[in-house]
Amino acid sequence: MRFSDVQHQERALSIVRRALSSGRTHHAYLFEGPEGIGKELAARALAARLLCEEADRKPDADACGRCRSCRLFAADNHPDFHLIHRGLHKQHPERNIRAGKGLFLVVDVIRHFLIERASTTPNLGIRRVFLLRDAERMNEGAQNALLKTLEEPPGNACLILVTSSAERLLPTIRSRCQCIPFNLLPPKYVEEQLQALGNVEPAAARTLAAVAQGRLGAALQWHRIGLLTALAQVSQALANGLADNPETFGKTLLEIARELAIRTVEETGHFAEEPLNGDENGETTRSKTGSKTIETDQLRAALKLVLLLIAAIYRDALIVQSAGEITLRALPPELTAVDTLAGDADADQLAERIQAIATAERMLDRNVAPQLTCEHLAIALTGELPAA
Numbered sequence: 001m002r003f004s005d006v007q008h009q010e011r012a013l014s015i016v017r018r019a020l021s022s023g024r025t026h027h028a029y030l031f032e033g034p035e036g037i038g039k040e041l042a043a044r045a046l047a048a049r050l051l052c053e054e055a056d057r058k059p060d061a062d063a064c065g066r067c068r069s070c071r072l073f074a075a076d077n078h079p080d081f082h083l084i085h086r087g088l089h090k091q092h093p094e095r096n097i098r099a100g101k102g103l104f105l106v107v108d109v110i111r112h113f114l115i116e117r118a119s120t121t122p123n124l125g126i127r128r129v130f131l132l133r134d135a136e137r138m139n140e141g142a143q144n145a146l147l148k149t150l151e152e153p154p155g156n157a158c159l160i161l162v163t164s165s166a167e168r169l170l171p172t173i174r175s176r177c178q179c180i181p182f183n184l185l186p187p188k189y190v191e192e193q194l195q196a197l198g199n200v201e202p203a204a205a206r207t208l209a210a211v212a213q214g215r216l217g218a219a220l221q222w223h224r225i226g227l228l229t230a231l232a233q234v235s236q237a238l239a240n241g242l243a244d245n246p247e248t249f250g251k252t253l254l255e256i257a258r259e260l261a262i263r264t265v266e267e268t269g270h271f272a273e274e275p276l277n278g279d280e281n282g283e284t285t286r287s288k289t290g291s292k293t294i295e296t297d298q299l300r301a302a303l304k305l306v307l308l309l310i311a312a313i314y315r316d317a318l319i320v321q322s323a324g325e326i327t328l329r330a331l332p333p334e335l336t337a338v339d340t341l342a343g344d345a346d347a348d349q350l351a352e353r354i355q356a357i358a359t360a361e362r363m364l365d366r367n368v369a370p371q372l373t374c375e376h377l378a379i380a381l382t383g384e385l386p387a388a
């Protein structure tokens, strides 16, 4: 695990390296930035470095990769490295905690796996390092419980909080950490990595990279859930002329989102996409599709992906109007809505439609029902209703 494994994050890494070379590393870091851009990779490289036992290396260098600690770390078996994540509740000694849905990092999980462990002596004698994945999923109780440990971690412990939504953390949490911002990745790099890591065809890689806008992790997951199938469906729905019948269009979008939600649940067992609003009980509304049952929050997250696809198509229509090169290369020409939309509306109208899509996204963030959101969007895209 090396800092050089983290690509295109020079600014973030330079802050970490400066702290290492000065010998004054913080006891709490907040690695923040969009999903899938290398934050956790960098956190692991820092953790390996903080645990490395090799004394004779440059202060800002990587972990040595050879010592006992580095070998344990590489084998994912280091007794002083603790990954804190939402699935941990299943290992909690109390049955009622284990029975939870794991939507949030609750106080019992933080207390048992982090706060109590932090106060014990490290096994190898150096320090303990805690990596909190999706730190924003700590509910308020968990965040409050963590404050004291964050301020004064016992021993030499170091906490690395990783989040794609730092604004969901309490200001008191953020102020106790050194915040390190991570950037979106260059689309060209995402495209190359999709081909190298995910074995994705060039046209599909270009398309996924365009939709993901610099988020490699998201693009890889989308490849696995067949997002391009949904893109072709959305494109067809748009090309079929939504102005004639907004209601049918809304229903079609919902159906595409449902299929996507089912594929995502099959692939991951849960939705790893955008953090959703809600409490630990989540929503209990379920929606039946054939023999499959999906939760409303999963449908809402899938619909957000569908909105992302619609926005990408409209953006491409704008690009085509200004004689640029289409980014959604994986679309079969006979299906593409890009040309249809570019021919039907002027640039201002296209920009208005993109605004309407953003409005629909905000509706979903406010937990508006997916069906109502779709109906509203369909009407807004026909131009009959101003984007609110």
Ligand SMILES: [Zn+2]
Residues within 6 Å of the ligand: 051, 052, 053, 054, 063, 064, 065, 066, 067, 068, 069, 070
């Ligand atoms: Zn080492």
